[in-house]
Amino acid sequence: MTDVTTERPAVPVPRWSRGAGRLPYLLMLPCLVVIAVLLLWPLVQIGVMSLYDLDSVRQVRGDREWPWAGLANYRDILTDPFFHTVLRNTVLFAAANVVLTMVLGTLVGLLLHRLGRRMAAFVGACVLLAWATPALTGTITWKWIFDDTNGLVTWLFNALPDGLSRSVFGRADWTGYGWFNAPLSFFAILTLVVVWHSFPFVAVSVLAGLKSLPPELLEAARVDGAGPWRVFRSVTFPLLRPVFGILVVLSTIWDFKVFTQQFVLAGGTQDRPTFMLSIYSYATAFSPPPKYGLGAAIAVVLTVILLVVTGVYVRALLRQEEL
Amino acid sequence: MKRLAVNACGLLVAAFAVFPVVWMVATSFKSTREIFSGGPVPFPRQPTLVHYRQILTGDLIPGVTFVDFFRNSVVVAGSTVLISGLIALLAATAVARFRFRLRTSFLVMLLVVQMIPLEALVIPLFLMIQRLGLYDTLASLILTYVGFSLPFAVWMLRGFVAAVPVELEEAAAIDGASRAQIFRRILFPLVAPGLAATSIFSFIVAWNELIFALTFLNDQSRYTLPVAMTFFFGRDDTAWGPVMAASTLLTLPVLIFFLVVQRRMVGGLAAGALKG
Numbered sequence: 362m363t364d365v366t367t368e369r370p371a372v373p374v375p376r377w378s379r380g381a382g383r384l385p386y387l388l389m390l391p392c393l394v395v396i397a398v399l400l401l402w403p404l405v406q407i408g409v410m411s412l413y414d415l416d417s418v419r420q421v422r423g424d425r426e427w428p429w430a431g432l433a434n435y436r437d438i439l440t441d442p443f444f445h446t447v448l449r450n451t452v453l454f455a456a457a458n459v460v461l462t463m464v465l466g467t468l469v470g471l472l473l474h475r476l477g478r479r480m481a482a483f484v485g486a487c488v489l490l491a492w493a494t495p496a497l498t499g500t501i502t503w504k505w506i507f508d509d510t511n512g513l514v515t516w517l518f519n520a521l522p523d524g525l526s527r528s529v530f531g532r533a534d535w536t537g538y539g540w541f542n543a544p545l546s547f548f549a550i551l552t553l554v555v556v557w558h559s560f561p562f563v564a565v566s567v568l569a570g571l572k573s574l575p576p577e578l579l580e581a582a583r584v585d586g587a588g589p590w591r592v593f594r595s596v597t598f599p600l601l602r603p604v605f606g607i608l609v610v611l612s613t614i615w616d617f618k619v620f621t622q623q624f625v626l627a628g629g630t631q632d633r634p635t636f637m638l639s640i641y642s643y644a645t646a647f648s649p650p651p652k653y654g655l656g657a658a659i660a661v662v663l664t665v666i667l668l669v670v671t672g673v674y675v676r677a678l679l680r681q682e683e684l
Numbered sequence: 685m686k687r688l689a690v691n692a693c694g695l696l697v698a699a700f701a702v703f704p705v706v707w708m709v710a711t712s713f714k715s716t717r718e719i720f721s722g723g724p725v726p727f728p729r730q731p732t733l734v735h736y737r738q739i740l741t742g743d744l745i746p747g748v749t750f751v752d753f754f755r756n757s758v759v760v761a762g763s764t765v766l767i768s769g770l771i772a773l774l775a776a777t778a779v780a781r782f783r784f785r786l787r788t789s790f791l792v793m794l795l796v797v798q799m800i801p802l803e804a805l806v807i808p809l810f811l812m813i814q815r816l817g818l819y820d821t822l823a824s825l826i827l828t829y830v831g832f833s834l835p836f837a838v839w840m841l842r843g844f845v846a847a848v849p850v851e852l853e854e855a856a857a858i859d860g861a862s863r864a865q866i867f868r869r870i871l872f873p874l875v876a877p878g879l880a881a882t883s884i885f886s887f888i889v890a891w892n893e894l895i896f897a898l899t900f901l902n903d904q905s906r907y908t909l910p911v912a913m914t915f916f917f918g919r920d921d922t923a924w925g926p927v928m929a930a931s932t933l934l935t936l937p938v939l940i941f942f943l944v945v946q947r948r949m950v951g952g953l954a955a956g957a958l959k960g
């Protein structure tokens with residue numbers, strides 16, 4: 362982080378702004394206040410709250426005093442076998458989603474690069490629609506697709522020949538089959554929803570990266586007889602390594618804290634076996650009986666994990682971005 | 685032959701990406717009988733507005749209709765855009781047009797705070813909102829969303845301000861314009877398109893947000909669209925026609941705005957990675 366402070370003279374500064382004294386600080390002040398009050402202070406506060414036994418709204422409001430708990434909340438969660446299940450769910454889910462998102466996104470990015478102009482525009486527009494759809498309504502639609510009586514997927518499985526369906530899945534009638542009941546199928550659908558939502562960003566970023574490469578390089582590799590996999594491994598990937606690095610880190614951050622999609626698919630915060638860190642923290646704090654302190658401790662664990670990943674991201678970014 | 689295979693893959697990807705959106709809109713125009721007929725119909729044979737009419741005119745709870753939720757969302761997103769845009773413009777000008785000691789630290793901080801998991805802040809912000817007496821008000825959400833959208837807004841606007849040619853301001857300064865005049869008459873009009881793009885981003889943040897709205901609102905008449913959707917439709921026994929109609933109405937503004945600014949979004953998010 363040390364090389365950050367060296368000022369580079371690359372950005373021109375107009376003469377009218379020189380010697381402005383306190384003016385730039387004044388311009389920055391409202392922004393600083395907002396960030397400090399709404400982002401940084403709560404970040405500190407969550408650490409503070411995790412050290413107390415808070416279990417009523419009146420304590421939160423400050424009408425009643427806060428009983429000190431020390432590290433008891435952390436001891437409680439770290440020794441709770443359920444927390445280990447939640448942690449495992451979170452890590453496995455994030456890992457699977459990052460890998461799938463990156464692979465699918467990269468393939469689509471490469472594909473968009475190969476397509477003819479009009480076809481690329483069409484596919485690109487479709488991909489953008491998936492990206493733009495709000496997490497909430499996208500997930501609700503997927504839930505409708507997997508509806509247990511009239512959903513499309515249920516219909517498709519019912520349309521399979523009975524004998525085949527019975528020998529492969531052990532049932533022929535899928536009407537009323539709860540797709541979201543077993544944790545494994547729940548996570549599979551959640552993965553489908555999250556990957557559907559996040560591969561477009563990877564695809565578009567990879568495409569932008571590919572467009573920035575000199576075409577002669579790829580051409581030369583091909584002339585030398587390299588197949589598509591070889592071109593990707595030996596030319597494209599090394600050149601776009603920074604892009605991939607940042608995409609992996611951003612995806613990791615996003616997939617670790619998935620909330621909306623899970624909340625909607627599970628229909629609230631009742632489905633404990635499929636809990637992951639962010640929904641576990643939320644349910645602990647706000648489902649009756651509320652345990653704000655314990656929920657805060659879980660949120661601290663999530664935050665620490667993500668800040669470590671962020672550290673990697675910021676360092677990677679600072680190495681190439683001119684501030 | 686190879687061309688054909690590549691194009692086929694392209695169509696497959698397009699279908700996967702766009703299918704849920706198409707399915708959502710198509711379902712919203714189908715008659716209830718068509719939706720629950722067993723066999724899926726790709727497109728409504730006789731498009732009907734019955735679901736839209738139902739959600740727009742029917743009371744979801746006595747005295748509260750979908751239109752009220754829509755208005756709440758517009759108020760929240762609109763206020764967020766205005767406040768966040770103004771504050772971001774000032775800060776972006778500071779960063780792009782002045783050299784001062786804390787400038788680089790400020791930029792690094794902007795990057796870092798964007799990575800704070802907002803989901804983790806819901807508990808301490810709930811405390812803050814309670815203490816400020818803002819619980820169960822739309823103001824609590826406006827305040828929260830300004831905080832959430834601001835770092836990215838400054839980061840994005842900074843690029844727009846920097847792109848305005850310095851020479852124009854120099855010329856105005858030579859003609860004797862004051863700093864305030866330069867800002868108002870030269871910089872602001874030239875940055876306005878960038879400000880619009882940034883505003884759309886803030887709008888989408890505020891329009892889509894669910895968790896905080898779920899936590900800070902109590903009275904059903906104050907629900908924003910996302911909360912209303914999960915509260916009224918996310919039940920076990922779901923009427924998919926009205927739900928898909930409501931989903932379409934929530935999604936539509938976002939899709940339109942998103943298509944307007946998508947280039948900026950890519951540029952802003954991955955600026956560091958993609959600069960040649």
